[in-house]
Amino acid sequence: MMDTQVDDATATRPSNRWETIQPWLSLACRLGLATVLIIAAVTKFPPIVSVEAVEAYDLFPTEVARLIGYTLPLFEIALALLLLLGLATRYAGAVGAILMVVFIAGILSAMARGLAIDCGCFGGGGQVDPEETTYGISIARDVAFGAMGAFVAIWPRSPFALDRVLGLFR
Amino acid sequence: MGSEARKRSREKLRQQREKEKRAAQRKKTLLVVGIAAAVVVLIVGVGYAVLTADRGDEYEGELAGQTLQEDGSVVMAQEGASAPVVEVYADYQCPACRQFELLNGDLLKERAAEGEAIVHYRPVSIFAQQPVPTSSNSLRAGAAARAAADHGVFVEYNDLLFEHQPNSEAEGYTTDELKEWFRQTDAEDAQVSEFDERVDAENEVVTEFTEEFLPALAADANEQIGEETLGTMVLSDLLNWGAQNGYDPSFLEGTYTGELIDATGTAYTRYSGDNMFRGTPSVYINGELLDGNTAGTTRGLSEAIASAGEGEVETEPMGDGGDAD
Incomplete structure (x- = not known):
């Protein structure tokens, strides 16, 4: 009798523990990624700064670069809001992860073409001295942020989420 | 069952x-x-x-008059206008300057045409000490803009340059392009040939300066006074040091390239304290430096102009008058 009880407890403990921790980890990822996105958006203001950063990648015609420069920070804010509210958590996380993949692709393309630019991830942007490029750090950072998004997308269940009120990921 | x-x-x-x-x-x-x-x-x-x-429509109306100044800068204003003086320092190879021009260039033209601002364009070359082609692009374009000012079309040419700004790591603002854009300002034949000659002459000066004169001078200065001190010197200081150490800068005399380098050096000493000139684009209203959010938004710049008092242009118009009107 005693023995079986002990056995049961040890058998279920790992999964119980994960089930207790996971929602809080998801919450941490939601808040972490949201904070990063808000800082990224705010430092890109005024739009003249972000348009310049986009143009430095030398990938888009003037008008397209302008549109991206204006709307990207707004999109980052919107995504951050979804993560903070926990609305459509899984999909917000997935979009965040995809966004980071797109950013990494942009940085890799700049590297491949031998451009010497600041990624413009958190304001700044534009040309820098070739010795001052920080592509490695920028990519590593985006990988970490992308991982947070992916975590939320895979395990969207978390406390303080509007999704729960609406009956999703309970 | x-x-x-x-x-x-x-x-x-x-x-x-x-x-x-x-x-x-x-x-x-x-x-x-x-x-x-x-x-x-x-x-x-x-x-x-x-x-x-707050983005106004593109300004298509007539431009206020343009007056070339002694130092090669250009004032755009209604005749006899009493209004705030908006000084714009820009380098043609500077991407942020291009953004400023694309965003607020039309606002400045409109305010000048309305007599509500006196716009003082002060081209500089903060990139003159950079490696080629950044430096050569910057200087070639600045000299060409100065040549366009001789023919009274500085503002139009300024727009064309920023519109076509090359990547700073690629050879751009070529003499052929510079000449072609001048033709787009509806210049007359006589002006065209004069302009072309000037651009070719300046190009030679720029090439000598950026590829021979300055690298040799910088290397020598680096050895003799050390990298640290050198880092604190602006280009005109370095040229002064060179003049005393066997690097004769006289080939720059009388050239628009030399004038641009001088104008840049003077910019660094014109203001003090918080208003110190540090880089481009820099926008001043009546000598007060605007912060990035003010100069970098149309609403900010528009309000700053509206709330400023009358100012005084500090330079004198070019003596011979030229045909800068």
Whole structure:
């Protein structure tokens, strides 16, 4: 009798523990990624700064670069809001992860073409001295942020989420 | 038999319920994703509308008169206008200057035409010490803009240069391009040939300066006074040091390239304290440096001009008058 009880407890403990921790980890990822996105958006203001950063990648015609420069920070804010509210958590996380993949692709393309630019991830942007490029750090950072998004997308269940009120990921 | 049938129908019912439950869940997910998408569209849409609300239409009207100044800068203003003086320092190879011009160039033209601002364009070359082609692009374009000012079309040419700004790591603002753009300002034949000659002559000066004179001077200075001190010197200081150490800068005399280098050196000493000139673009109203949010938004610049008092242009018009009107 005693023995079986002990056995049961040890058998279920790992999964119980994960089930207790996971929602809080998801919450941490939601808040972490949201904070990063808000800082990224705010430092890109005024739009003249972000348009310049986009143009430095030398990938888009003037008008397209302008549109991206204006709307990207707004999109980052919107995504951050979804993560903070926990609305459509899984999909917000997935979009965040995809966004980071797109950013990494942009940085890799700049590297491949031998451009010497600041990624413009958190304001700044534009040309820098070739010795001052920080592509490695920028990519590593985006990988970490992308991982947070992916975590939320895979395990969207978390406390303080509007999704729960609406009956999703309970 | 009977119990077997009941079991089957129970199973069917259970599957039916499962299916309905899944459908309901799917519907719920779609609804939530729909709400989320609507939130995103709303934020991006409203935000974009707010950010671009103050963007005026492109200014197509007549430009206020342009007057070439002794130091090679250009004042655009209604004749006899009493208004705030807006000084714009820009380097043609500087991407942020291009953004400023694209965003607020038309506002400045409009305010000048309305007599509500005296716009003082002060081209500089903060990149003159950079490696080629950044330095050569910057200097060649600045010298060409100065040549365009001789023919009274500085403002139009300034627009064309920024519109076509090359990547700073690629050879750009070539003499052919510079000549072609001048033709787009509806210049007359006589002006065209004069302009072309000037651009070719300046190009030679720029090439000598950026590829021979300055690298040799910089290397020598680096050895003799050390990298640290050198880092604190602006270009005109370095040229002065060179003049005393066997690097004769006289080939720059009388050239627009030399004038641009001088104008840049003077900019660094013109203001003090918080108003110190540090880089481009720098926008001053009546000698007060504007911060990035003010100069970098149309609303900010527009309000700053509206709330400023009358100012005084500090340079004198070019003596011979030329044909700068």
